Amino acid sequence: MDALKKNHLTVFVLWLLIVPAGMTYVLINYPPVNPDWLTMIAFLGLALVTVYFPLNLNGSYLSLEQWVGVAVFLKYGLSAELLISQLIILPLLFRSRNSSSTPLINRYFFNSLMFFILSIASGYVFIILGGQFGSLDLYNLLFFGFIYQLTSTIFNQVILNFYLRSLGHKVSMLSVETVWDYLAVVFIFPFSITLYLLEAYVGVISLLIMGVPFVVVAYLLQKYNNTERINANLRTASKIGHQLADRLTSEEVFRLFLTRVVEMLNNDYAYILDIRKDSNKLVLIRSYEKGELLTLDVPPLAMGEGIGGLVWKENKPVIFKRKEEWEGIVSGYIPENVQSIIAAPISRNQEIEGVLLIASEKRFAFEEYQLKIIDLLCSYFAVSLEKAKYVQDAISKSERCGLTKLYNYRYLDDKIEQEMSRLMDGQLRQLSLIMMDIDRFKMVNDTYGHQSGNDILVGLARLLEQEVGNLGTLARYGGEEFVVLLPDYSKGEALKLAETIRQIVENHPFRIQSDLSNERETQDVQITLSIGVSTAPEDSDEAMALIRNADRALYIGAKREGRNRVAEYVK
Incomplete structure (x- = not known):
């Protein structure tokens, strides 16, 4: 049995043990004071009406049925208020049906048990402190009545927080909802006293005198709040639309x-x-x-x-x-x-x-x-x-080589500047650059044709992509030159990768269709690479110097020394 079902079962057992017997005990020992059943039914009707017209202030509902409950308690005593509070539970749950995914029956038992405890606790505090039912003494009404309502709110917060914590929820005693509950005490209590006194002096007609304006105002406020909510959603939707357009x-x-x-x-x-x-x-x-x-x-x-x-x-x-x-x-x-x-x-x-x-x-x-x-x-x-x-397509076209689809010189130039800034800021330890040039590529074009040369460039680009992967940024620097930018790579690591690439390219046959042969036959062509390696910060601390140093190593250390080799920049 999971924790939620266990909680529901516990609540039901407690309800079964407490509420029926407790209701019976209260009705026998604390019967309504000077009951007027017609007026009591009118109070119940007013309470039911207030349930369906809550005030929504900034997303928080003021539970205005307390307005009637306090007046009933002060006039008829504990048992009358207990009966009304239990009778309005189902309408309350239907009104707030969108506030919980818990089944209605489980919510009923929990709320019934909680309302019973609140009525008993606040009612006994009122009685123990010396509050009098049916009194018209203003001090008795204001002081003891306020204590009664405040006690009910405090117990409500304690029970609710304890229950939510038992389900594993993190709750605060100073949440927005809690603050609104305590503000509701200050807001509702004067109306409760006014309703009580007006009924005492005018009679049951006072419930209509106060109830009808309340319903009209609450209905208008409800409509206004709904309109404001719709307008707020529309404003938010418009804002989202503008934000999306900026992406x-x-x-x-x-x-x-x-x-x-x-x-x-x-x-x-x-x-x-x-x-x-x-x-x-x-x-x-x-x-x-x-x-x-x-x-x-x-x-x-x-x-x-x-x-x-x-x-x-x-x-x-x-x-x-x-x-x-x-x-x-x-x-x-x-x-x-x-x-x-x-x-x-x-x-x-x-x-x-x-x-x-x-x-x-x-x-x-x-x-x-x-x-x-x-x-x-x-x-x-x-x-x-x-x-x-x-x-993205436009950016891709401006940043990519149209032939090989690798990044182009423009993109590489910006990328080196960015990575060098990261190096200077301490985000990178080292930054290495590998520059590669196809040996005797002009001879390839002269022998097989420029289209065949392009096929070799594309084939080499795909081969380099496989070897470099996500290690760094691969770009076509221009002509038959390719560059790999390697963040957090030492010179030794870069030289090792460069040598691996050199060997793979040397042993890889590139299949072309010769444009210059009589029969345009398909054949395999072997190529080699001369490679230069430079590393920052030991070789340089400027972006362009990193490229120049790798280029110098390529031509002086590799090309001049016989091609098809890897050379490092040496100061």
Whole structure:
């Protein structure tokens, strides 16, 4: 049995042992003071109305049903308040259905037990300190009434924190929610006293006098808050759109899009699925779970298969507010605790290219208006991704050799400056450079033709890529010269790598088709390399000097000494 189920069982057992017997004991020993059942039912009706019209201030709900509960307690005593607090639990849970993934029945037993303890604890403190029920004495009402409400809030925080800690959650006694709970005491208490006194002097009609304006104001505030929330989401979506437009690489676009969408919706999971035209499948290409970008190996989906496939087929967004709505549709991977799901097509030029799927462990986590905002964000994302691709292509063309596809001189020049700066800052110990030149390459061109020479350059580029790999930066320096820049490589290590490359090239046949022979036959050609090596900081402390020194070693130490050899720069 896992910890969560064990906690639920413990809560149920405690509820069974405490609440039924406790309710019976209180009703027998502390019956309502001067009960007026019609008025008590009216109080209950007002409490139920306040449940459905909470005040949402900056994302925190003020539980205004306490307004009625305090007045009932002061007028009729402990048992009346206990009954009303237990009767409003289910409406409260339905109102806050999107705040937890815990099943309703488990939440009921926990809240019922907690409300019972709060009523008993705060009620007994009131009685022990000498508070009087049904009194019109202002001192009794203000002092003891405030103590009663403050005690209830303190016990509520203690019990809730203890329970959350038992589930392994890290909680603080000074969180934003805690501060709002204590502010609610100050905010609600005057209304409770006013309601109590007005009912005492005017009668049950006072509940309508205060209740109707409250409902109207609460309803208007609720509508205003919803509008503000929508506007806030739209502003955030617009900001995300501008941020996406500023990103220059596809990876930056993916990362920003996933993290900012998750942050905006305050959810747990986000996935991007790509439609592969060659296989006509939907493939998961990016995953974001619990604050981490992950790589998941998930089987692809066909059109109409699973939620992603459904969005692909229908080409319109969908929203599921609880697990029961989608569990019969899902095919393949989905985290076990997920409840709510929202998914939207990613389209460009009126053609769907992928699907965004967002999931939450909370029930009713998403609202209908968010479908349109997600749809808007997907459009921003698709356009930004296309722009980033164009930018990357342009950068690649400016940084790459058109023939060999290796980095060119321009890129290498900037890279050496960057690495030399890192060396001077102490981020690197050493920086080595290997410069290679094909021996007698003009003879190759004269014998087999320039196209054959180009084929050899391309073949050599691929061979060097295999040998260098991720060790450093490989570039075509110009003509038949190639350079490898090696961060944190000593001269000895660079010389060893250079000699390995020299031997591999010497023994590697390059297959060409001679343009200058009568029958354009295919044949193998052998080439050799002369190589120079220079290292900073021992040979130089400037970027251009590092290149010049390697070039000097290549021509003086290798070319002049007979070619097909490796030479190091010597001062």
